[in-house]
Amino acid sequence: MADFRYMQIVLPLAVFLALGIVWQCAASFSGWSSAVFPGPVATAVGMWELIANGTLLQHSVASLFRVTLGFYLAVIVGVPLGMLIGWWKTGQVMFNALIQFLRPISPLAWIPLALLWFGIGDKPAVFLIFLASFFPLLVSTITAVNHINSLYFQVAANFNFSPLETVSKVIFPAILPELLPALRISLGVAWLVVVAAEMIAVKSGLGYLILDSRNALRMDYVMDAMIAIGLIGICLDRIIVQLNRIESVSWGSV
Amino acid sequence: MGHVIIKDLCKDYVERRAAPRTANNHSAVDRGQQLRVLDQVDLEFHDGELVCILGPSGCGKTTLIRIIAGFEEKTSGTLLIDGKQVKGPSSENIFVFQHNGLLPWMTVWENAGLGVRKMGNEAEKAERIQEYIDIVNLSGFEHHYPHQLSGGMQRRAELARALVVNPEVLFMDEPFAGLDYLTRVKMREEIINMHEYFRKTIIFITHDIEEALTMGDRVVVFTERPAKVKLNVSLEYPHPRDFSCSVDLEQLRRTVYEELGVHHAL
Incomplete structure (x- = not known):
């Protein structure tokens, strides 16, 4: 097993290393100047500059703040609403069409309205992230509630559960195994959207860093911001995956 | 009583659905x-x-x-x-189901305690839950989740849950x-x-x-x-x-x- 754990780290790293070599070759033989297509070395130097002067940290924190806020809002609103709609069959008939109508509208389509309504600053970005993660969460929660074995509701009735107890002791724990993958996906989407959201209306964040570096023709910085986005994305994903290890959730994977 | x-x-x-009427399906009935x-x-x-x-x-x-x-x-x-x-x-009147009647996100202890969850006295409640878990021979498995138990143990846990209610x-x-x-x-x-x-x-x-x-x-x-x-x-x-x-x-x-x-x- 020790061997296996070791390989789990070594193999992915080897893939990254191979990618670096391909990247270096492509940059060297493309004939483009390093200002247009910076290789890994130039990018690493740029990365060091961004880390040393604190720019990267500052922008990452700004992005993370917006994603966290928007995502939490989506969880706080979307999950309870989804539980309610999923449990209340009439509500499902009423709202399903509306949800399916709003869902395919890209959060980016809301940019003009978001700017107009929320002005300049964090608010429109947070709003866009909220929209991006809200609908997948809402739909997954409703589906998860529909998938609950009706037996559990009979047990709840047999033991005289109040509506509040049915929600807290049956519905919520029952949907958790299905909800966690949904959280994982919607957090990923939120992180995707933050870059686009930060290209408007704000002067901080990794999205802004990309836009700003492009204007300064610093393609190495653009790539550094992309690398930072990817790395933070991996970390966020790992955090959610850890939740699967909670014992009262692990029954879902058996 | x-x-x-x-x-x-x-x-x-x-x-709710119309079954096809075939030669060996005389009991087929029409929808409605x-x-x-x-x-x-x-x-x-x-x-x-x-x-x-x-x-x-x-x-x-x-x-x-x-x-x-x-x-x-x-x-x-x-x-x-x-x-x-x-x-x-x-x-x-407690129902013991065909299978999987235990709530899978609760331990044996929590499941068994469902019927007495409103009992005020914690010590009395714990004693009662333990008593029935012992009766069905699940002592030592109080903090296991249903999926960690065998089929027979799951049935016994459900029985304990039913009996706790009296x-x-x-x-x-x-x-x-x-x-x-x-x-x-x-x-x-x-x-x-x-x-x-x-x-x-x-x-x-x-x-x-x-x-x-x-x-x-x-x-x-x-x-x-x-x-x-x-x-x-x-x-x-x-x-x-x-x-x-x-x-x-x-x-x-x-x-x-x-x-x-x-x-x-x-």
């Missing part, structure tokens, strides 16, 4: 047609009696106890438990389905012992004739759908019961097999 009176009980279902499942069932379960209900597959046994437990509504007739109309599920009536819908033969036999023994001890009314559905005859104080045999009571006999034989020693019991076994359509009793 736990006295159940059933008079003229009928249950109709509205057929009423399908009678229970037909004028008259039964009385006495306080403290263990009644086993037998019947052909799909005859409506489960429907009957789901109605008695309050999970489904009857179409017509009278149904009284201790003189009161059944209006819905109640924690006085219910008037226990409903068991083929509770041993899916258990291996040895575990089944052991569980029968445990239920019989538990019943001797607590004397609760138990309504026990099974399709295993030997099981019904070894366990029940009474055996009720239903006909094909629409289910009517075909046979209703008291079994005043002491436990343990042995078919090879009791001529009457062996004769009854043959009768039940014949009533259920098997003419050459094995």
